[in-house]
Amino acid sequence: MHKNIRLTLLSVALFSAVPYVSAEQATSTVTHTKTHKTVHHTAQTKHATASKKAEVKKTVHHTPHKTAHATAHHAIARAKPVAHAVVADQPQIASGSAMVVDLADGKVLYASHPDRVRPIASLTKLMTAMVVLDAHQPLNDMLSVDISHTPEMRGVFSRVKLNSEISRRNMLLLALMSSENRAAASLAAHYPGGYDAFIRAMNAKARALGMTHTHYVEPTGLSPSNVSTARDLSKLVMASRQYPLIGELSTTREDEAQFSHPNYSLPFRNTNHLIFRDNWDIQLTKTGYTDKAGHCLVMRTVINKRPVALVVLDAFGKYTHFADASRIRTWLETGKASPVPAAALAYKQEKTTDMASNEPVQSGE
Template sequence: MNINLFAKRFALVVLFAAAPTAWADTVIPSPPQLAAKSYVLMDAASSQVLIDNNGDERLPPASLTKLMTAYIATLEINRGHIKESDLVTVSEHAWRTGGSRMFIQVNTQVSVGDLLHGIIIQSGNDASVALAEHIAGSEDAFADLMNTTAQRLGMTNSHFMNATGLPHPEHYSSAHDMAKLARAIIYEDPAHYAIYAQKEFFWNNIKQPNRNLLLWRDSTVDGLKTGHTEEAGYCLVASALREGSRMITAVFGTHSEQSRAAETQKLLTYGFRFFESRTFYKKGVELAKSRVWKGASDEVQAGLAEDLTVTLPRGQLDKLEASMTLNPQLIAPIQQGDVIGRVDIKSGEQVVSSTGLIALQAVEEGGLFRQLWDSIRLFIYGLFN
């Protein structure tokens, strides 16, 4: 066995060729200026923020809060902790909660599935509190779940005090954080995400429309949620899918229901018109094998923890090259998920995106003889290199 062959650094370069005419720079106009306090435009596949205006400013989110309430509920359903058919007894606290309502009645029983629809489509504060109490025992305990979940999603500018978004000085979020949450909702649970596209919901002999006006104006829009209080203004988190590409917008603090829809539409139009994405590698797929020393196995598969997707102005993706580099000397034990190399996406000498290559499986330590033999070989190799 040739030690040099296994010990040297592994590198693979994949070039994405293009016709010469495709290399001309695309002219990208300045992004639209919105009549809003804060807003972001995010490409959903890559999670790259394409427009950011005060996107990390902490602001009252109003009923955008219910995105987190609904997200946690769907997590609990998918984990098997609750079922959509479970009946929830409506407490007096839930029934008395002010603001927008689903119009559930105190001491009646409503299914988890109906409450979820009432939260997403009707923006029911009563439904939000009832479901929060069912999941966590109290709304305060549920707020702790919300904050723990926000930390996991990297929502560093969010803190929740209730399940509804009713004003509280310590209850806040940001446009960027809400875009992150929307992305999780869309990709982690497509079945429940379909609820966000429903235009109306009928409950207690009352039919209420979804307040997201873009569902009527733009057939590519399929979610997510509106919000409004006097302090927050009119807010909207929206997403649209066109020709396989998805954009997410979060707009805080416009002056009317019509304005939040119109300003959001500007962001979507700009994003789809001037940007495109490409997925270079999919998560969990073997991209290379690397030599392992002193292990029960002499090699490990390398891949990615998440899809590697890049978003750039139209016409620029064909200029990119991808390179993979594995660490030159891997010694067992290696845990699944350990970073063992790197993938770089470059445009010329500029690194556009970089992420770690991870071990796709664990490699335990080998036996005593294997460890001793590999130690000798590594020592000899070190003498001559």
């Protein structure tokens, strides 16, 4: 009980607005925790670093712009792994890893442990939706709710009744908008060639997109064996531009689903709180959570009038992934960033230690 109260209070603190500080102030806070020797060395090299930054800025200014989708995909695929240490002048985040990529030119705008392989929970459902749409089956076909091929679904609560029916399009809506696990499992069960063929298609699609550190074993994300990286998921978000229906369904705020056999209706709501905020232009989104994956978020959105893929993985509080997304956006737009509360960083370290033990997944969406 005390741990749950602590997590709730921490989550609210992370999501609340906090005063902005400059990138230099944030850097100073981080540097203060290092040894006296490091601080002294930083002071000695400050002037030289400033000169180098001026030279880099001049060089970037004269770099010709590259072209569209093919160049962007190539740039992400060829990008060198980012060092595990967070770059000094970018904001610190509470989440385990994150990445923001400009979809127009493939430039990496922010990266924190982008190549760290992690369980991705219900972010899996974006690939599930792509594979469904690649099969070109009629969207108005009525499908029965069938989870018999997905053992990860055993014991997982859902309001959706087994064997009831709804259209394939609405199955996609429920899987993407509200992360309904039974909908995702049912979509795989009704795939041409069957469930196993569906899983093979998911992994084949990942390979085709250059997602070299991604692997799927089931369509919902409940299994911790569904893994990826922030960099790989940026490639998936880029590919999502070829699937406008996924963008439409995933950004639907709320809807009421009508089922038959038996007849009943259920209200559903989007799992991304930022969808309900008018100051975000979100064109595609998916959230995810399991005990092992933490809270996860991907979005195709607009920052500084540029189309971007934003990925946040392994967040340790109910609202941490949303707070980190806002923190990164503010930094990209203003050069300022709100600090991460010390309690959040301490909890992050504690959770990292806890993850070393192989505890079973207890819950998820």
